[in-house]
Amino acid sequence: MKELRRIELKRLIRCLAIVLMLTLPLAAGSELAAGGAEFMPLRSTVENYWDVTGSPKLDASVVGTNEFNRGDKAILRVALSNIGTITAFEPDEKPEDEKEKKLADFEFTLEKAKTVAFPITGELHSLSEYITVQSGRQVMEALPSGQRSKDPMEFAIEVDNDAPEGQYPLALVVFYAYQENAGVGASDVDSLLGLQGFRQNAAFGVKIESINLTVAVKSKADFQAVDVDSHLNAGQEGGVIKVTYRNTGKESAKDALARISLFMPFSSADDQASLGTLEPGDEKTATFKLDVDEEAIAGNYSINTEVKYTDLKGNSIISETISFPVNVGPAKRSYLGMALLAVIL
Structure with missing residues (x-):
């Protein structure tokens, strides 16, 4: 070329x-x-x-x-x-x-x-x-x-x-x-x-x-979401997802803060987590809690995330946006509701 x-x-x-x-x-x-x-x-x-x-x-x-x-x-x-x-x-x-x-x-x-x-x-x-x-x-x-x-x-x-x-x-x-x-x-x-x-x-x-x-x-810190652990269901509140981030770049990332961007059917008041310092090749896991709308359709979804960090010159940098997959299962049945229905019958 x-x-x-x-x-x-x-x-x-x-x-x-x-x-x-x-x-x-x-x-x-x-x-x-x-x-x-x-x-x-x-x-x-x-x-x-x-x-x-x-x-x-x-x-x-x-x-x-x-x-x-x-x-x-x-x-x-x-x-x-x-x-x-x-x-x-x-x-x-x-x-x-x-x-x-x-x-x-x-x-x-x-x-x-x-x-x-x-x-x-x-x-x-x-x-x-x-x-x-x-x-x-x-x-x-x-x-x-x-x-x-x-x-x-x-x-x-x-x-x-x-x-x-x-x-x-x-x-x-x-x-x-x-x-x-x-x-x-x-x-x-x-x-x-x-x-x-x-x-x-x-x-x-x-x-x-x-x-x-x-x-x-420029050389810079790059990130990948290399592992995601999540168990979510429609209508769930406070569902936990764990995302492992890896610094795939050639520069250290100091005071790294992972953030997620949520859209329907997800919402959360806990959308960021501290990662500390990640040297090139380091991996760290962030934990987020989020709610799933009760009308969410069961299936695969994608969540966007980015990492804000301080580079070697003291500049505040926001990484490129990456995404990771999560699966939402169907709403769990309420055993209390089923028991009340049995009593009525």
Whole structure:
């Protein structure tokens, strides 16, 4: 399943590259560099005085917690950082006069924008069947090199109710444009007014990156009702049921309190019982007393129960609801009533 998801993700990245190159709007006086990192020649009306090596590179981190419980629906907040750098400035064409020197200086400034990513689109993908991403694409404005996004991207996720504890991989696919190269030109230079007929041109590239993230499903105490001892009859008052609970999780449950939820034909003023502390694998039995309606139909019933406990961090936790079976027999005959009927007859 995980390998299949990775193959689907690779296909998605290829498709996004094609879509981005076809749909990205061009800035005024610019050309789009197909293929991203490959150099595209500038227009013949400008000169290129510098060859610059470098580009944006994005990293991502989760803001706040990435730990969740089974069944959680939550917002995962992801901040982006641009860690791209310029590694080299190399002369491409030597300026020969005052005009070209000024143009070279101006282009040098323009080339520093090479590491800016803009605009950034992010898609979060789960590589596990236990984590579902419910949000679509998120868009962020330009992010210069050395900066971290002020507002994180927000993705709605859902953790499966049956997710085992552990780490689950996510892939954040980001795609964006960046300046691949810059060129400048001018018709003349004036000692007072500077460059005359100035023009500039830029070629742009596109990049797609896949950044690994993880979310964790917390370990917690889990419970099962492993044994039930009950003898109930219709019309019975104060009937006793004994339920044995086992901590099937990997965490201690302190000050555990078992509670039952009753519906017709059951009722009780004694619907909770203390279990104390249960270490993983421990079992303890709780006793409850309940009344059975006199009109109850004999047969099998199900009673819901949950355990409230304190975890290792001191948090009060309520377990997932589980159920256990009980059988209700027919109403017992009243021997006193039968004796009175015999006397009358």
